[in-house]
Amino acid sequence: MSETESPVAPGAPAVPVVPPSPLPPFGAGERLRTVTLPGATLTVRSRPPAVSDGPAPPPALFVHGLGGSSRNWSPLMALLADAVDGEALDLPGFGDSPPPDDGDHSVTACARVVIRYLDAAARGPVHLFGNSLGGAIVTRVAAVRPDLVRTLTLVSPALPELRPQRTALPTGLLAVPGAVSLFARLTRDWTAEDRTRGLLALCYGDPGRVSPEGFAMAVEEFERRLELPYFWDVMARSTRGVVDAYTLGGQHSLWRQAERVLAPTLLVYGTSDRLVSYRMARRASKAFRDSRLLTLLGTGHVAMMEDPDAVARAFRELLADTLTTSERSATPRG
Template sequence: MPSTEEQRAEAALAAAEGWPGVRDGETIRTTDVPGMTLAVRRRAGGVDGLEPALLVHGLGGSSRNWSALMEQLTADVECEAIDLPGFGASPPPPTRDYSVYGHARAVIRLLDAGGRAPVHLFGNSLGGAVVTRVAALRPDLVRTLTLIAPAMPERLPRLTSIPTGLVGLPGATRLLRWATRDQPPGRRAREVLRLVYGNPERITPLEFAMAEAEMERRQGLPYFWESLGRSTRGLLNAYTLGGQHSLWRQAERVLAPTLLVYGARDRLVGVASARRASRAFGFSRLVVLPEAGHVAMMEFPAEVAGAFREFLTEAAVAAGDRGEADGRP
C-alpha cells in the first residue's frame, strides 16, 4: 500500500502533467523537499555557467506569471520559478500552513535541497513579502533581491485593494464559491487580469487563453479556495506583526542588493510605499514604470529585464568599491 508521501508525490506529478501555459523552452518538474512537494518551472539559460535565479509569484498566481520575464533573461541568469504550496501545480502543504512564514519556509527548503544558492531571488506581490522574509532570515541564500510591487504593509491601503483583502476574512471563500459557482472561468480570468494590468489593452489573446485554461483547471481543485483564502489571511496577519517580525523591520535586515520595481498604474500597491521601501532596504535601486500595473514582469518584461541588467552592473560596481574600501584585492 503506497505511503502518504508517495500518494502526495503521485498527486503532484498528475497535477503538473499537462499544466496549461507551459511555453516552448520551459519544463515543469515536481520535487520533494522536507514536508512538502513543490512544482518548479524552468527555462534553461542561453549559455552555460550563468548564475541561478528563483522567482516567486504573488497571491492567486503561479510560476506561469514569470514566463515572459524568464524568456527575456536567458542570456543573464538560469531561471527557475516556484509554484508556492497550494498554487499552480504544487499540492497544498500537509500542515495547511499558508502564512508568509510558511511560504518562505517552502522557498528556503527548495533552495537548500537544490544546492543552487545563493540565487538572484525575485518576488511579486505576496511573493515579494515572502522573499523579503527569506532574505532577512537566510542571507546566505540570496545574491540579489528583486521585488516587483511587493505586498508590504501600507499606512493607507488603496481602495481597489480592499476587495482582495476581504478574501482573507473567515467565511469569505465559502461566500465567493457560492457567488461564482456559475461564473465561466474566462470571465474570472479576465477580471483578474484587468485588475493587475495597468492597461488591460495589453492583455494578448494568448495570455488570456492561458489564464483562462489555468483558472479552469485550478477552480476544479478541491483546495483552490482554501489556498487562496488562507494565503490572503496569512498576508494580512503578517501586516499586523510588530517588532523584529514586522515586514518593514525585516526589510531593514536584508543585506542583499535590492531592485524595487513599481507600476504607477498599480491598483493594489501604491507607489507611495515605493519611497518607504527604497529607504528600508539598505542598498537599493528604485524603478517606477509609468504605464505598468501590479505585474510589470508580465506587462513589460523587456523593461523589467533591462532594469535588472542595469541593477546587476551597479551592484557589481558597488561590491568592487566596498572590496577596495575593505582592503580586499
C-alpha cells in the same frame, strides 16, 4: 530532496489573485519537475540558460504572488536566459503544487519552504525575485538567510500599507472567515472568462496588452484551477496569512525585516497598480539599505508580465553593478 522531470509543451492587504502569464510564446523551452521536501511538494519551472562560451550564469529563483504560479515569470525568465540560470516555484497550493502537509500558508511558512528548497538544491546564493505576496516572502528570506541571496528584485511587493487603496480592499476581505466560501457561492454562475477579465482588469494597468491567444490560455488555466478541491481553501488561508503578516510588530515586522536585508535590491512599482500603491515606493526605498527604484508609468501590479523588457533591463543594470570584474567581463549585455 527527490524530483521527477518532464518537458513542458510549448505552447486589507494589497495582494491579488494573479492570473497565469498570458503570453503563450514564453512557455516554449521550459521544463517542469516535481521536488519533494519535508512537509511540501513543489513544482519547479526552469529554463536552460542560453548557450555561451563563458562561465555558467549565476542561479536565480522567482517566487509568484497570491493566486499566481511559476508561469507568471515565463516572460522575464526568457529575456534573462543569457544572464541567469532561472528557476520559478509553484508555491504550495498554487500552480501545480499541492497544498502543504500542515495547511500553513503564512508568509513565514512559505519563506521556510523557499529556504528549504534553496538549501536542498544547493544553488545559493541566488538572485531572488518576488512579486506581491512573493515579494513579502523573499523579503523575509533575504532578512533571515542573507547567505542565500545575491540580489533581491521585488515587483510590487506586498509590504504593509496603513491606508490600502480602495481597489485592494475586496481582496483583503477574502481573509474574513467565511468570506471566500460566500464569494464562491455568489459567483458560482460566473464563467472562467468573466473571472479572467476581472483579474486582468485588477492586475494589469492596461488589460488591452493581453493578446486574444493569451487570454484564451489564461481562461483554460483558470478553469483547471477552479476544479481543484482545495482552490478556495488555499485562497482563504493564504490571504489570511498575508493579513497576519501585516499585523506583526517588532523584529517580525516585514518593514523591520526589510531594513535587515543586506543584498542589493531592485524595487519595481507601477503607477497604475490597483493593489500595491506606487506611493509605497518611497518608504521601500528608505527601508532597503542598498536599493534602486524602477517606476513604470501606466503599469499595474504584474510588471514582469506587463513590461518584462523594462524589468529585464533594470535587473541587468543591477547585475552588472554587483558582479566581480571577472564575472562582468563574461556577462552578456542585453
